[in-house]
Amino acid sequence: MxxxxxxxxxxxxxxxxxxxxxxxxxxxxxxLMSDINKINRLHKKTKKMDKEKQQEYWLSNFNSIFNxxxxxxxxxxxxxxxxxPDFKTWLKSIDDLMADSKWISEVLEVGMSPFRxxxxxN
Numbered sequence: 004m005x006x007x008x009x010x011x012x013x014x015x016x017x018x019x020x021x022x023x024x025x026x027x028x029x030x031x032x033x034x035l036m037s038d039i040n041k042i043n044r045l046h047k048k049t050k051k052m053d054k055e056k057q058q059e060y061w062l063s064n065f066n067s068i069f070n071x072x073x074x075x076x077x078x079x080x081x082x083x084x085x086x087x088p089d090f091k092t093w094l095k096s097i098d099d100l101m102a103d104s105k106w107i108s109e110v111l112e113v114g115m116s117p118f119r120x121x122x123x124x125n
Contacts, residue, residue, distance in 0.1 A: 004018070004019050004113050004118035005017070005018045005046045005083060005113075006109060006113050006116070008105075008106045008109045008110070008113075009103065009105075009106060010076065010095040010097050010100065010106045011098050011099040011100055011101075011102050012097070012099060012102070013096060013097055013098075015076075015083070015084075016080070016083040016084060017076065017079035017080055017082070017083050017110065017113050018082045018083035018113070019079055019082065019113050019114055019115075019116050019117050020082065020117055021117055022082065023078065023079070023082060023114060023116075023117055024036065024077050025083065026082055027074070027078045030074065030077065030079075030081070031074050035054070035075070035114070036070045036118070038075070038116065039114070040073075041067075041068075041071065041077065041113070042068055042071065042072075044082055044109070045061070045064055045068065046061070048060070048100065049061060051089060053076075056063075059096045072107050072110055072111070073100075074090075074093070074102050074112050075110050075111070076106065076110045077090050077093055077094075078114075079110060079114060080093065
């Protein structure tokens, strides 16, 4: 699956394929599905909480979740464009990561697409 997303002030093509989980492991040293499961477990756990507890729980886990999303985004950007600079340089090119947080759900959607039985588009 391929999609164009906006992170902060910049637009990026992102792509996922059967290679995505290997590219993610090469970049992070971690398993993509395990990291996605961490996010899903957090989401399921907070569903049963009242709003105040949900917010507190998400804030206490924000850094780790946000880092996972950034690393996944970078992996997908790199898969779409092999001329993408290194992670540090890529991050420095983005002025405002949270101007619109829509990119997070888009990254998760595209990152998971090879595992949901969707037909891949070139």
